[in-house]
Amino acid sequence: MNRVRIPIALQQAVMRCLRDKLHLAHQHFTARFPEPKIVYQQRGTSAGTAWLHHWEIRLNPVLLIENQQSFIDQVVPHELAHLLVFHQFGRVPPHGKEWRWVMESVLQVSANRTHQFEVSSVQSKTFPYRCACQQHHLTVRRHNRVLRGESEYRCRQCGEMLRFLTNDNN
Ligand SMILES: [Zn+2]
Numbered sequence: 001m002n003r004v005r006i007p008i009a010l011q012q013a014v015m016r017c018l019r020d021k022l023h024l025a026h027q028h029f030t031a032r033f034p035e036p037k038i039v040y041q042q043r044g045t046s047a048g049t050a051w052l053h054h055w056e057i058r059l060n061p062v063l064l065i066e067n068q069q070s071f072i073d074q075v076v077p078h079e080l081a082h083l084l085v086f087h088q089f090g091r092v093p094p095h096g097k098e099w100r101w102v103m104e105s106v107l108q109v110s111a112n113r114t115h116q117f118e119v120s121s122v123q124s125k126t127f128p129y130r131c132a133c134q135q136h137h138l139t140v141r142r143h144n145r146v147l148r149g150e151s152e153y154r155c156r157q158c159g160e161m162l163r164f165l166t167n168d169n170n
Pocket residue numbers: 078082094095113
């Protein structure tokens with residue numbers, strides 16, 4: 001599997017949102033919570049998950065890159081709220097009244113349970129590409145950018161340009 005590289009500016013925007021919201025939590029609870037670890041490893045169509053015991057938030061790198069700030073504004077508070085609820089109330093229903101209260105009264109965002117991102121690019125359909133060293137799988141979106149001549153992608157291992165494998169030589 002090829003890993004998705006997150007631009008630094010986007011990672012900084014994630015951390016800015018996280019710290020802003022954590023600051024609101026500190027003020028509200030007059031307690032200090034450690035900063036959750038952010039990991040860009042969420043796969044599939046989930047935008048993110050909160051790992052309560054690890055105090056960790058996993059974000060979907062593909063959906064983050066595609067949706068940018070709107071992803072950050074929705075998903076970072078959503079997952080942070082799960083951590084805060086667990087810390088304050090223990091095991092309660094994941095999107096119950098405690099979670100809604102943390103979202104709206106503490107973090108000051110609306111408590112939408114689910115995200116509305118376009119997930120076609122992470123919905124399993126990928127296109128095979130090759131470089132000198134391995135096969136890669138490009139998302140529909142990236143594949144279309146290549147076809148339209150808008151983008152080219154290089155292998156991070158060997159540095160060679162990725163070439164689309166058509167069905168004939170696949
Ligand atoms: Zn949730």
